Amino acid sequence: MYKSEITLNVNGEERSAYVRHADTLLYVLREELGLTGAKPGCLNGDCGACTIDVDGESMKSCLMLAVEAVGKKITTVEGLENLPLQTEFIKKSAFQCGYCTPGFIMNGSSLTKKYPNADDTQIKDCLESNICRCTGYQEIEEAVKSVLSNDATV
Structure with missing residues (x-):
């Protein structure tokens, strides 16, 4: 299985992970970065349990590949404080x-x-x-x- 190293800006912090090009952002957030606030539900964009913020827009992380998130500002529920x-x-x-x-x-x-x-x-x-x-x-x-x-x- 071929993996590439990518760097993601998550909750204001640069985080690196080794990912397959087919890995969803949800998978990488949870399994590689340990951020479990976004939840796997339907895994096809219907339930919204995996919703995060990408560059100021709500995004279902099960529908986005991790490699597509490189260079974007990602905020998860763990990144919200005193909201x-x-x-x-x-x-x-x-x-x-x-x-x-x-x-x-x-x-x-x-x-x-x-x-x-x-x-x-x-x-x-x-x-x-x-x-x-x-x-x-x-x-x-x-x-x-x-x-x-x-x-x-x-």
Whole structure:
């Protein structure tokens, strides 16, 4: 099996890994770099459990090859610190088992940065790309709305 060394900018840090050219970014983040916040779910882009941020855009890491991420700025849930959205997820009980939570937080974080005045429709559209099988989406939407309305406190 042929592997190449690549360097990725993950959470503001340069990280090297030996990868096959067919390795997904999700696989490399989890198995080579030990960052397990992005979760394998469907592995075909439907569930959103593997959502990360690449150059300011939400991305499903199961759909991106690791070699495609070279030269890009990658942020995983481990790279978020003291994010009001994380606090709001706790306050609003916007999780149950927690498996999908990192993906929702990454997607919500991207939305709040890109559209600080997002309306209900934009919030629902953004969160549609993630699936939760344990809880309702109402609490997740409320957590995002709380951050957007500046009701959130850290």
